[in-house]
Amino acid sequence: MNDRPAPIRLADDVRTLKKLGLNHQRNKVQDQTAVIDAAGADFRYANCAQLPWNPERFSLLWGTPVWEAASQRQRVLLNQLYWVAYYSQIVSAEVATIFFNQTSAAGLYGLEDFRPVCDTLDLESAQERAHIAAFRSIAGQTEDALLGRRVFTWPMRGPYAETMIFADTGPFRGWWKRLQLRTYGLLSSDNAFIACQYFLVRGLRTLNGKQVQHQLSQHHTQAPDPDLSPIPSLVSYAHFLDESFHFNSSTIISHDVVRCLKPPTAFERWVVNQGLLGCQRDHRQFSVAINGIFWHDPALYDALFAVLTSPGYGLAAADATHLLRRTFSEESEGLHASSATHAKARDSYRSYLDGLPFIDAANAEQRIISKASVAQWLATNRRGFAKWEARQ
Numbered sequence: 457m458n459d460r461p462a463p464i465r466l467a468d469d470v471r472t473l474k475k476l477g478l479n480h481q482r483n484k485v486q487d488q489t490a491v492i493d494a495a496g497a498d499f500r501y502a503n504c505a506q507l508p509w510n511p512e513r514f515s516l517l518w519g520t521p522v523w524e525a526a527s528q529r530q531r532v533l534l535n536q537l538y539w540v541a542y543y544s545q546i547v548s549a550e551v552a553t554i555f556f557n558q559t560s561a562a563g564l565y566g567l568e569d570f571r572p573v574c575d576t577l578d579l580e581s582a583q584e585r586a587h588i589a590a591f592r593s594i595a596g597q598t599e600d601a602l603l604g605r606r607v608f609t610w611p612m613r614g615p616y617a618e619t620m621i622f623a624d625t626g627p628f629r630g631w632w633k634r635l636q637l638r639t640y641g642l643l644s645s646d647n648a649f650i651a652c653q654y655f656l657v658r659g660l661r662t663l664n665g666k667q668v669q670h671q672l673s674q675h676h677t678q679a680p681d682p683d684l685s686p687i688p689s690l691v692s693y694a695h696f697l698d699e700s701f702h703f704n705s706s707t708i709i710s711h712d713v714v715r716c717l718k719p720p721t722a723f724e725r726w727v728v729n730q731g732l733l734g735c736q737r738d739h740r741q742f743s744v745a746i747n748g749i750f751w752h753d754p755a756l757y758d759a760l761f762a763v764l765t766s767p768g769y770g771l772a773a774a775d776a777t778h779l780l781r782r783t784f785s786e787e788s789e790g791l792h793a794s795s796a797t798h799a800k801a802r803d804s805y806r807s808y809l810d811g812l813p814f815i816d817a818a819n820a821e822q823r824i825i826s827k828a829s830v831a832q833w834l835a836t837n838r839r840g841f842a843k844w845e846a847r848q
């Protein structure tokens with residue numbers, strides 16, 4: 457936010473309208489839907505089986521005892537399964553995004569002059585549907601080929617499900633979350649401020665993704681011959697291009713368009729801050745299994761055990777358990793790398809919220825996220841893994 461006096465209507469805010477218009481126009485011109493649709497349709501696991509799909513450090517369990525013990529072939533599998541796991545989480549987030557783009561567009565369309573905002577959101581939702589289709593096609597085929605079962609992918613579902621697919625949750629928390637999401641959908645569809653500030657939550661939630669996906673996209677752009685890079689790497693790149701525009705629109709709507717609205721009531725401020733607290737809770741920990749997604753590692757032990765003991769990976773149950781025990785109870789290069797990604801995300805969240813007048817201190821300072829530490833991760837996972845082992 458800057459110090460310009462608030463315009464009365466969006467139509468009078470020439471600078472913001474220009475930003476919105478340019479972003480929408482450029483997104484239409486550079487739209488990757490056709491590339492992504494073709495990639496999803498053309499993908500055959502066998503054609504991409506031998507190559508890594510991401511930069512090496514974006515492999516499942518990179519820098520952990522599992523990684524140190526892995527053969528070259530096993531490392532390629534961990535790299536490909538990172539892609540599967542990563543984009544399975546993105547699919548979950550994007551299913552929710554499509555819904556809230558629509559409820560928020562409904563909440564904003566009731567204002568004069570808001571058509572450009574709503575047209576932007578329509579294009580983005582259509583792009584998300586293409587992203588989801590390609591991610592699911594590639595991830596599903598890869599799991600079939602490598603694991604013979606679903607581990608990170610999931611049957612299609614609606615927008616009220618838990619967004620984080622490996623979360624620290626239970627039946628009550630799950631029920632409460634679904635209720636919150638339903639309420640947020642209802643409120644945003646009929647309240648311009650809450651609708652507008654959905655994009656603050658969306659922008660914040662995608663900041664870390666933007667940083668990680670930029671690096672994933674470089675596997676394609678920095679390949680010696682990008683025309684020959686595996687289809688999943690091309691999809692990472694094409695998706696990153698589309699998402700750059702989505703991030704811009706999150707920022708324009710939440711930071712600039714908001715100035716055309718009446719100042720929020722106490723209730724509206726509270727709702728927006730609850731949305732931001734929800735993001736902090738979802739992102740409060742880092743994962744050694746997957747650097748760049750803030751999953752709760754104890755929720756992943758079963759999945760990782762399934763990967764390591766799959767016929768393709770080939771570890772015996774006792775060896776897999778031993779390596780996982782070390783991975784989840786010792787410090788490792790991978791652990792420190794994931795912690796560093798989390799700290800970088802926290803700093804970027806703080807600066808994204810900086811200067812917005814309706815943000816509570818708990819969100820401005822990112823107090824929940826700031827509690828994460830290597831020591832806390834070790835305590836949680838040593839305890840969690842001992843429980844998991846006792847159940848085996």
Ligand SMILES: [Fe+2]
Nearest residue numbers: 550584587699
């Ligand atoms: Fe997307």
Ligand SMILES: [Fe+2]
Nearest residue numbers: 553584699702
């Ligand atoms: Fe998006």
